[in-house]
Amino acid sequence: MRNWPLSELSITTPRLELRHPSLDDLDELGDRAAEGVHEDGFMPFLFPWTDTDPAGRARSTMQYHFRMWAELSPASWSIDFVVVHDGRIVGTQGIAAKNFLVTREAGTGSWLGRRFQGQGIGTEMRKAVLHLAFAGLGANYAVTEAFEDNHASLAVTRKLGYQGDGVTMHDRQGKPALTHRFRLAREDWTESPGFEIHNLAGCLPLFGLDT
Structure with missing residues (x-):
């Protein structure tokens, strides 16, 4: 689309393609959400969007992306890619920032369809948006946050060299729950071969940003 250049934006890695989603891509991503993202009785998200029926999860997925498209501005943006592995959309990886021109700091968030977890895809797709942040956009820091019982997310974060950046207490579905914050500085980031924007x-x- 001429007037929406993000529609052509993508990142490729040795196994994955991360691309700005088409409507058909969002439909397939909604299917992944409907199939399930995490085990019953566990909530890894600050906003419990998965706490509904399969149709509600699919609809919420699409509405979230539409909302991010509509609200995007240089002062506050969120780019949410679909993650493609072996020709199939398996999840989504986002990168977002507020006042990036001043802070040079971007946050990340993601989810994978449950049946695609445990294959190293989560690590590779995080590496992809870190490559975009540091090599593409000139970020100085990348930040992320996860509940203390979200062991998979915490493992990816620690593997990639982030440093602890404090904790925050949240109300998670009526109960107190602690999140750990992490920060990765540009000088601590290691560029991986085979990643292209x-x-x-x-x-x-x-x-x-200037071209």
């Missing part, structure tokens, strides 16, 4: 130049003005 495609069609970023035309998107830079949407982030307030």
Whole structure:
């Protein structure tokens, strides 16, 4: 789409493609959400969007992406890629920032369809958006946060070299729950071979950055 250059933005890795989703992509991503993202009785998200029936999860997934598209501005943006593995959409990986031109700091968030977990995909897709943040957008820091019982997310974060950045107490479905915050500085980031960003130049003005 000429007037929406993000539609051409993608990142490729040795196993994955992360791309800005089409409507058909969102439909398939909604199917992954409907199939399930985590085990029953566990809530890894600050906003409990998965706490509903399969149709509700699919609809919420699509509405979230529509909302992020509509609200995007240089002062506050969220780019949420679909993650493609072996020709199938398996999850989503996001990168977001507020006042990026000043802070040079971006946060990440993601989820994988439950049947695709435990295959190293989560680590590789996080590496992909870190490559976008540091090599593509010139970030100085990447940050992330996860509940203390979200062991898979915490393992990815620690594997990639983030340092602890404090804790926050939340109300999670009526009960207190602690999240751990983490920060990765540019100088602690290790660039991985085989990661490439495609069609970023035309998107830079949407982030307030020069081409």
